[in-house]
Amino acid sequence: MAERTEGSWASTAHRPRLTADLGRTAAAAVLVGAAYYLGARLGLSLSLVERNVTPLWPPSGIALAAFLILGRRMWPGVALAALAVNLPISTGPVPALLTALGNTLAPLVASIVLERIGFRRQLDRLRDALAIVFLGALASMTISATIGATTLMASKGTRGLAGAWAVWWTGDAMGVLAVAPFLLCIPLFWELEPWPVARWLEAGIILVLTIVLVSWTTRTDVQLLFLVLPLLGWASWRLQLRGAAPAALTASLIATWSATRDLGPFEGKSLLEKMLTLQAFNATVALTSFFLAALVTERIGFARALMAAAADLEVRVKDRTAELEATTDRLRRETDQRQETQQQLTREEARTRREHQIAETLQRSLLPNRMPEIPGLVVAARYVPATADLHVGGDWYDVIQLRAGLIGLVIGDVAGHGLQAAAAMTQLRMAVRAYAIHDPSPVTVMSRLHELARELPMAEMVTLLYVLYDPDTGTVRIANAGHPPALLIDDGSTQYLDGGLAPPLGVLAHWDYAEATHRLPPGATLLLYTDGLVEKRTLSIQDGLDRLLAEAQGSEWADLDALCDHLLSTLAETGKVADDIALIALRPLALAGTPLSLDVPAEARMLFQVRHALRRWLRESGVNARDAGEIAIACGEACSNVVRHAYGASPGDMHVEARLVDGSVELTVRDEGQWRRPADRGGGLGLTLIHGLSDSVDIDSDPEGTTIYMRRHVAVGDEK
Template sequence: MTTGVGAVETSGPAALPSRVTQDLDGKDTPDISPAATRTRRLVRLAAIAVAYYLGARLGLSLSLVGNDVTPFWPPTGVAVAALIVFGRSYWPAVAVAALAVNLPISANPLAAAVTAVGNTLAPVVAVTLLQRVGFRRQLDRQRDALAIVFLGALASMLVSATIGAATLLASGSITTGQLPATWAVWWTGDAMGVLTVAPFLLCLPLFWEQRRWPLRLWLEAMAILMVATLVVAAAVTTGLHIFFLTLPLLGWAAWRLQLRGAAPAALIATLLATAAATRQRGPFEGKTLLEQMVTLQAFNACVALTSFFLAALVSERMQTAAALEKAASELERRVEQRTAQLSAANTRLVQEIQERSEAQELLSHEEARAQREHQIAETLQRSLLPDRLPDVPGVALAARYVPATADVQVGGDWYDVVQLPGGLIGLAIGDVAGHGLTAAATMVQVRMALRAYALQDPSPPAVMRGVHQLVAQLPVPEMVTLIYLVFDPATRRIRWTNAGHPPALAFAGGQGTYLEGALSPPVGVTVDGSFTEASQVLPPGATLLLYTDGLVERRGVSLTAGLDRLDREASAVPDDDIEALCERLIDTFLDEDHIEDDVAILAMRPLPSVDGELDVRLPAEARNLVQVRSALRRWLKEATVSEADVNEVLVACGEACANVVQHAYSGQGSAGELVVEARLDGDALEVRIRDHGHWRPAADRGGGWGLQLMDALMDDVDVEHTPGGTDVRLRRRVHVGVEA
């Protein structure tokens, strides 16, 4: 026997309205107490179990193989319908009822339990498949009818039939020769329960959910059911092969009454045909059990498919007609509205003609205002772009910004470089679509937001989500494209996410590759921004180029051609000067007399160590200590110094650098220069930390712990104070040749 498990709880276009889904699926609403919820659930579980059991007793009365194999098994329809309406969490009621039904008729408790598992599992599979295809319990679409016939009944019930027949064979209840017929009867009975009982039960809520029937439709429905009963009864008692007369009646019911009429008619036809098969009457007389089941299954499948498919087709057509009627009514209303608008527009036109001369006089003033706005926007944009790129040890940076020519308003192109914790570097370039002060102002907000989010969490998806949330709240009618990358100088790994911006170009040795992964729509366009991350390791000596679309887009030329040209031109520039790279791209791609759109370029190239020595020069500021530490760590690892030596050298050097930041320029208005040099001769490492400041005499209040720490970590520490600054030399024997 079979049972139906798993409510079809869909979302999207096929989902029920929120209120109806909560009512029918048994989901608790906020105003129902936990006790009432538990009581409701227990009542439903008991009702499902009782209905299942009673349906099983009815089905067993039609047994063909022993006492437990029947060609019509109503419990499958009961279970599928109940679990579709109330939810798959009610499957225990089906399992308990199935076990109660099978215990008295099985060879032993184990066989009963295995059969009950099959009775429960088959409907679970059926409803899961229905859920996957977006099944609607109203059966008002053609695909719903096809789904319940082929997926819910014919395919899924193979599970219970196979498990049940195999259990009977294993327990000795049937012989091997009886197995095919037993399996066919079992499958027929389970499938028929889904095909007839489930749609009948699912149609019952439609009587109060959908439009009420007038009296004439009730009379017509009763007439259809009576005629269908008489025709099928005659077909199974006279011995004439007139089963086909049932199909026009079912078509009549589906056409006139849809599912509410087709489901009861199909149930009556199936019940009468099944009863005839069990008694070997009419078309089933004189046939083997397998032949009877094949005939019965074919008839019932045709009945169900014809009824439900035609009912769904009629429902779809009625919905389409209603939609067309509504659209026609809306069109008529809009035509009337548009006619009134045109009449009003004609009146306004007369007035506008009179005002034309006044508007002409104001035009010159507007042109002057637009020119001034262009100048203000350009000044604003230039003033808020980075005045200089940060000094990052071991990394060369260059950038250019070229505004559009005067006859076109300035746009919202921008770039930025952010020094992040842990020695990471954040690179960003973006474009606010549109022109004028609005685009420039939006650019400023987006750039500042990206910098703030990057310092809080440098992960590309996290930063992009923060910017997306900001842009979504701004009154920006145009979209904002943006690409944000995080570069780790120590590993040369770059991570990025791209929101609708032209891809970055990485090239080395005359070969270029566009970073095309981690793509998403421009920020602020969708309601819920979803961003991913991609990563790639830059080859040694590679250059990373970011740019805005004004560099490669031209009217009448495909974007692909522009990107191919950029790859060729960039790869042709010598690898030793990224400033020359930026200049060449500007000279090659832009026309000095007419620049249609703003152009921003940002280039980055990791610098290899020169002659095995390190030379870092940065302002003596606390925020630069992490850059020094990162550069020294990278240099030591490239020299294959052991990790233990690297850590101790970094601590000692950090103490010396911190002293420079704290003391060397304390009496000056601005920070001076911090110089860190390192060289490795065999296993002899020397690190030199220099400044050009004047240290104040040490106060007699303790201290000196930093120097003691350096002495403990290094083999030799030499500190020399001169009028020109302080020179600290740290020396140590290190282990070389260890992979970092």
């Protein structure tokens, strides 16, 4: 009885999940059916024989893509939609039912065959392109053509079965070739690496040129449809399937529409001539696009695999060489030790000192030699090494400039001293940068560092504090792995930022890390430090934290460097320092109400920082969002011209100033270089865009450099 009751409970527990799965499947089937029906209406508008035989039948491609992406359980939605489409145009329910059966069965068989041969819907191999052409389109669509054409001829009692079958078959096949790859490429936009803005712009240009060129060639009597093939080749070579599929579908739709309207090269042609011309064009478009896209994608994959194999071989050669060198060195040391003990002791002492120097040099080289210049932020840092003999510790810090203007601050402490601690510090520092660039979330970064720390050959633990600062929201997100807490100094008051605390990295087998969010208003200071600042031989760490809190609370320093020096002079031990001390301070500045002044290197990597700082200044100054966006574009074009033309291959700086005067933004971009002549540098669209987005533009060039003055009236506050 008990067993039945437990089984009943288990069955009851699974019912909500089963109901939810059925609901999602039904919703997906409804959406697929709706797409099928809309595609059918489009296809019927292009019919050439009767009302239901068309040279391009998009529902075939829609059904096949649905079966390949969502599974064959979508067949009820396809079948019902096909029946709904055929009922109004058939002589009765039986012909409509038979036609719908053929329309459902053909793509279903195609999906089964493709899955059996290992077809990949990404179409990233030449064999996949061949499979969808010959098996998915040409072979499988004979099922729907045979059932549909036979039913049509039998129900209406007319002749011409061969012609109707040919039109039906080519229509379904062309629907698969034109529509299915387009739908299969849609998931690739979030499955593969996202396109940058330039790639989206290139795709848009290709699509517009395709529309214009095909539309023009179908309006003239001259046979010029082949002119679209170079555009499709461009899309396949540069963008692969994600660019080739939309362009091919667009070209086929326009050409088919023109054929049904007797336009251009199709004017005055017989049905056979129209079909030959149209389907030859559609087939050429499809084969050219998808074969070339698959071939390019496959070659790219081969190239990446070859590069990875070469890199792996190089690493293995280096490792083997290092092993051989280490073995040779060990044998030599053993031989020298047997022969000359005193000389061995001397060499050992020299080796130990050299190891210390290497570790110290390594540690110093990995710490930032100067803080990055970040518009709207002030950053200061200090590092004091331990003065005990041969004590090279694992304290370190870093400032990471991330996408979207985010700033990552990290400070860590690898317990222990010597080369091993310095080497572990090196790996962790590089790992933090790599992880933060990929995903800056504190929880993600800390979780990945935890897994790395467990794999490092260290007997000591690692503490680390990671902070993600968002200048747009004025918030910091903190994750803390056993490190002393961050200190917030705001208007003379101080507090430790709690939350997001976890054990040191690598101590436990698994830990679910969390993060805490705090406000960091303009003018406030965020202080990160290692335990060497607050922990002394004669002082507990809690007493040291209390001392730091009291010392920071009683100090009001406008200069962060002076604040760091003051804390070190009052809290650090005099004489010998038993442990390393690392200290880093961050302070956001209020931009509104004052002019914006930026001095940055004239390098492409700084363009985003300049635009982000300018947008923030405009937003905080109350400038209308549209005006702010266009001003940022004009400034970006001016700065881009400085990067490209002012210094050539030599380093240099650019200076950007912005001020709000009488309802207008005055923007100045200045350099100390010499621009190339217009005939040599090419381009010119940037200056045109700057003029178009500004009320006035003045450019002054002299031997001392070039200055671009821009002025634009803006809407401030509630002004429209």
